Amino acid sequence: MNEYSSKLLETAVSELSRLPGIGKKTALRLALHILREEKDFANNLSLSIVRMREDIVFCSRCNNISDNEFCDICSNHKRDENVICVIENTQDVIAVENTSQFNGLYHVLGGVISPIEGIGPNDLSISKLIERINKEDIREIILALPATVEGDTTAYYIYKLVKEFDIEVTTIAKGVAIGEELEYADEITLGRSILNRQPFYNET
Amino acid sequence: MNEYSSKLLETAVSELSRLPGIGKKTALRLALHILREEKDFANNLSLSIVRMREDIVFCSRCNNISDNEFCDICSNHKRDENVICVIENTQDVIAVENTSQFNGLYHVLGGVISPIEGIGPNDLSISKLIERINKEDIREIILALPATVEGDTTAYYIYKLVKEFDIEVTTIAKGVAIGEELEYADEITLGRSILNRQPFYNET
Numbered sequence: 001m002n003e004y005s006s007k008l009l010e011t012a013v014s015e016l017s018r019l020p021g022i023g024k025k026t027a028l029r030l031a032l033h034i035l036r037e038e039k040d041f042a043n044n045l046s047l048s049i050v051r052m053r054e055d056i057v058f059c060s061r062c063n064n065i066s067d068n069e070f071c072d073i074c075s076n077h078k079r080d081e082n083v084i085c086v087i088e089n090t091q092d093v094i095a096v097e098n099t100s101q102f103n104g105l106y107h108v109l110g111g112v113i114s115p116i117e118g119i120g121p122n123d124l125s126i127s128k129l130i131e132r133i134n135k136e137d138i139r140e141i142i143l144a145l146p147a148t149v150e151g152d153t154t155a156y157y158i159y160k161l162v163k164e165f166d167i168e169v170t171t172i173a174k175g176v177a178i179g180e181e182l183e184y185a186d187e188i189t190l191g192r193s194i195l196n197r198q199p200f201y202n203e204t
Numbered sequence: 205m206n207e208y209s210s211k212l213l214e215t216a217v218s219e220l221s222r223l224p225g226i227g228k229k230t231a232l233r234l235a236l237h238i239l240r241e242e243k244d245f246a247n248n249l250s251l252s253i254v255r256m257r258e259d260i261v262f263c264s265r266c267n268n269i270s271d272n273e274f275c276d277i278c279s280n281h282k283r284d285e286n287v288i289c290v291i292e293n294t295q296d297v298i299a300v301e302n303t304s305q306f307n308g309l310y311h312v313l314g315g316v317i318s319p320i321e322g323i324g325p326n327d328l329s330i331s332k333l334i335e336r337i338n339k340e341d342i343r344e345i346i347l348a349l350p351a352t353v354e355g356d357t358t359a360y361y362i363y364k365l366v367k368e369f370d371i372e373v374t375t376i377a378k379g380v381a382i383g384e385e386l387e388y389a390d391e392i393t394l395g396r397s398i399l400n401r402q403p404f405y406n407e408t
Contacts, residue, residue: 004276004301005263005266005268005269005270005275005276005277005278005297005310006269006270006271006275006276007271007276008252008255008256008260008271009256009260009269009294011252012253012255012256014252015248015249015252015253016249016252016253018245019237019238019249020233020234020237022234026225028295028298029224029225029295030224030226031256032294032295033223033224034223034253034256034257035256035260035269039257041222041257042253042256042257042258043254045219045220045223045250045253046249046250046251046254048212048215048216048218048219048220049220049238049246049250050247050250051215052210052212052213052216052235052238052239052246053238053239053243053245053246053247054243054246056210056212062209064210065209065210065213065239067210067211071209071210072208072209072210072211073209074209090213090236091232091236093209094208094232106209
C-alpha cells in the first residue's frame with residue numbers, strides 16, 4: 001500500500017526529515033505549507049540553501065564562516081582590532097553579537113579539545129590564533145569557551161601558549177544568572193560564584 | 205553591528221525561519237547542519253522542494269495531491285474501487301493509509317464547512333463527489349471527517365445529498381481510545397461511547 005499519493009511529495013518529505021530535529025510528521029507539515037505558498041516561496045528557500053552551501057567559505061583571518069576571504073566582522077573597520085574573543089563555533093559568535101556588549105574581533109576554534117571525541121589541539125584553529133597574535137597588534141584575548149571540562153581544558157591550553165606574549169588574557173564571568181533565585185542555582189555554579197566573588201563596587 | 209558574519213547564511217536562516225514552527229534559532233541550527241553536510245545534501249533538499257512545488261497537481265478523480273492526472277492511489281488497480289473514504293485533507297489520507305485498514309479509494313474535500321472561516325459547501329469538492337457517485341460503481345461511502353462541529357456539519361450535509369442514491373453511508377467509530385483508562389476519557393466522548401454501545405460479539 002502507498003503512503004503518499006504523490007512521489008514528489010514523498011521525496012520532499014524524506015529530504016526534509018533528514019534535517020536535525022525534523023521528524024516525518026513535521027516534514028510533511030512543512031512540505032504541505034510549501035505547497036500552499038506561492039512558487040516564489042519554494043524557489044527562494046531552495047536558492048538560499050544551495051547558494052549558501054556552494055559559496056560559503058571560512059574567513060582567512062578569524063576562521064568564522066564568510067562570504068569572502070574576510071568575513072563581514074573582520075572587514076568592519078569600526079570594530080576594535082586589538083581585542084579578540086576566542087570562541088568555539090559560529091553559533092557562539094552570534095550569541096555574543098546578540099548581547100551588543102562586544103565590539104572586537106573573533107577567533108573561531110571550530111570546536112574544543114575533547115579526548116573522548118578524538119579532538120586534539122591540532123584539529124582546532126589554535127596555531128592560527130598564535131599566528132594572529134604574532135602578526136596583529138593585539139591587546140587582549142577573551143576566552144569565551146563553554147563552561148564544561150572540555151571548554152576549561154581548551155581555555156587552559158590556550159592560556160599556557162599565550163601567556164608568554166605581552167597581552168592580557170581574560171575569560172567570561174561564570175556565576176549565578178541574572179534574575180536567578182539562589183535556591184534554584186546549581187551547587188557548583190553557586191559555589192564558584194562565592195569563590196570568585198568580586199568587590200561590590202565592581203558590579204555593573 | 206552585524207549579527208552574522210555571512211550574508212549567505214543570514215539569507216538562508218531568514219528563508220528557513222519563514223517555515224511554520226521554525227524560529228530563528230532552529231533555522232540557524234538547520235542552516236549550520238546543511239553547511240556541515242556534503243553539497244549533495246543541500247542540492248537534493250532544494251531540488252525536491254522546487255520540483256514538488258512546480259509539478260504537483262490535484263488528482264482529477266479524488267482531488268488529492270498528485271504527480272499526474274490521476275494520483276498513485278486512484279491508479280492502483282489492486283484497490284477496491286467500490287468504496288470511497290471521504291476525507292478533509294492530504295494529511296488525513298496519510299493517517300488512514302498508515303493504519304493499513306483501508307484498501308478503497310479516497311475523496312479529498314479540501315476542508316470542512318465552517319461559517320466562521322467563510323468556507324461553504326461550494327468551496328469544497330462536494331459536487332465532484334456526487335459526480336463520482338453518478339459515474340462510478342460505488343457500494344459504500346465512509347465519512348471520515350474530524351469529530352468537530354464543522355466535521356459533523358459537513359458529514360451531515362453530504363449524507364443528505366447522498367442518501368437518495370442506493371449506496372451505504374457509514375462513518376468512522378467515535379469512542380474511547382484503545383488503551384485508554386475510562387477515568388481519563390473526556391465526558392462527551394465517554395457519554396457518546398455509552399450511547400453508541402455495540403453488541404459485545406461485534407467488537408474486534
